[in-house]
Amino acid sequence: MKKIKIIALLLLGGISLHVEAQELDVNLQIRPRFEYRNGYKTLLPYGKEGTSQISQRSRLNFNYKQEDLTVKLTLQNTRTWGDVTPTATADKNGVAVFEAWAQYDFTKKWSARMGRQVLSYDNQRILGEQDWGQQAQSHDALTVSFHPENQRLDLGVAYNSDAENTFQTPYTVANYKAMQYAWYHTTFDKIGASLLLLNTGYEYANTDAKLLVDYKQTFGTYLTYKTDKIDTNLSAYGQTGKSTNQQVSAWNAAANFTYSITDSFKAGLGYEFLSGKDTNDGSTVIKSFNPLFGTNHGFNGYMDYFYVGGGHLNNVGLQDAFLKLNYSVNKWQFALMPHVFLAAADVVTPLPQGEKMNSYLGTEIDATFGYNFKKDIVVSGGYSQMFGSGTLEFIKGGDASHTNNWAWLMISVNPRIFSWKK
Structure with missing residues (x-):
């Protein structure tokens, strides 16, 4: 620690000969998380047992500001405890650059930022940091x-x-080849309104092995209304364009309402619809909505059965009706959230039966807590259980009659290790 401070002061001392206003902040994050997975993300297959592991994120953040210039560098390592031997000479995942960007403020109203950066907007349904994932986004x-x-x-x-x-070579990374977006937000009185236009192009090879890029457009609005007691939001998004030469036609809508009964207790309810495609629909049109780069863990249940890590994409879609109860007292926060899931499109068994199944997928109960142990240390945890249906078993496989549950405990330590201002 002393060496870091000395090096930083020497470097900044040299810079300060030419520049007056400077700020440097260095902070650290250590975040281990224990998880018991017994039907997490999918119903536990028949004859299989659950498992446990501990993952960890370690981050070092450098934030530097010099008049109109702001620079951020975040280095991180993600690991599973035990993924290398105690005498290993190299780490399995190594150290990655999570953020590395420079921002210049041309005026008080105009700025530009370039480099590796987080794109996070509104409630993070379409573009978010995905902070739950140890690697984030x-x-x-x-x-x-x-x-x-x-x-x-x-x-x-x-x-x-x-x-x-x-020369031209295939883009083999599981990512977009090109992306453009515009996001506009305004507030007036107690209302906030956002508009998003997102154009994502994915490369593919056609039948002649020629590399092409198809563009898919995601567009929509996010509205909020907040008072001392009420916190509500509405959103609606559509998707069109093409993906690997297939037409896209999908949509998503959601509504959430929360009311503060007391200063400590809040109750809310919500509903979300993500379009899907009937299992017996033989058309090539993509009708299933894709949340793209959203923080999907924060939606549709914490057990991540839907949309997290690509799961449930190009499927029958989803209806999610839920209730949320929040209670906070002193340094404690508690939440209880039951979800009822239904398919958004028809689930039909294969021919010759061709029978339409019940749209009910299951009920998930999520319970979480948080405790501010002391400055820079937060303890959080939770327990979730999925009561799956035969329809969910038909779609995802696994054993719905098995007890499918998940528990986790996480400690986040976030100390500021160096701060300097001139």
């Missing part, structure tokens, strides 16, 4: 922001390659 992009009072317009572009090639 960031993009290589250029963004320009116009932010006058009570308004903000962000424009972003990205273009990806897997190497510094000398």
Whole structure:
């Protein structure tokens, strides 16, 4: 620690000969998480047993500001305890650059940011950090922001390659080849309104082995209304365009309402619809909505049966009706959230039977707690159980009659290890 401080002071001392206003903040995150998985993400297959493991995120964040220039560098390592031997000479995952960007403020209203960065907007349903995942999510992009009072317009572009090639080669990374977006947000009185236009292009090879890029458009709005007692939001998104030469036609809508009964107790209810495709639909049109880069763990139940890690994509869609109860007292926070899941499209058994199944997929109960142990240390945990149906078993496989549950405990330590301002 002393060496880090000395090196930082020497470097900044040299810079300060030319620049007056400077700030440097260095902070650390250590976040181990224990999980017991017994039907997590999918129903536990017949004859299989659950498992447990401990994963960990370790991050080092450097935040530097010099007049109109802001720079951020975040290094991280993600690991599972025991994934290398105690005498290993190299780490399995190594150290990755999670964020590395520079931002220049041209005026008080205009700024531009380039490099590896988090793209997070509104409730993170379409673009989010995915912070629950130990690796989280960031993009290589250029963004320009116009932010006058009570308004903000962000424009972003990205273009990806897997190497510094000398001629055209296939892009083999499971990611978009190109991406452009525009996000606008404004507030007036107690209402907030956002508009999002997102264009994502994915590369594929046609029948002649020619590399092509198909573009899919995601567009929609997110509205909020907040008072001292009421917190509500509405959203609606559509998807069109093409994906691997297939037409896309999908949509998503959601509504959430929360009321503060007391200063400590809140109750809310919500509903979300993500379009899907009938299992007996033989058309090539993609009718299943894809949340793309959203923080999907925060939606549709914490057991991640739907949309997390690509699960449930191009399927029968989802209806999610839920209730949420929050209670906080002193340093404690508690939440209880039951979900009722239904398919958004018809689930039909294969021919010759061709029988339409019940749309009910199951009920999930999520219970969580958080405790602010002391400054820079937060303890959190939870327990979830899925009561799956035969229809869920038909779609995802596994054994619905088995006890499918999940429990976790996480400690997040976030100390500031160095701060300097001139």
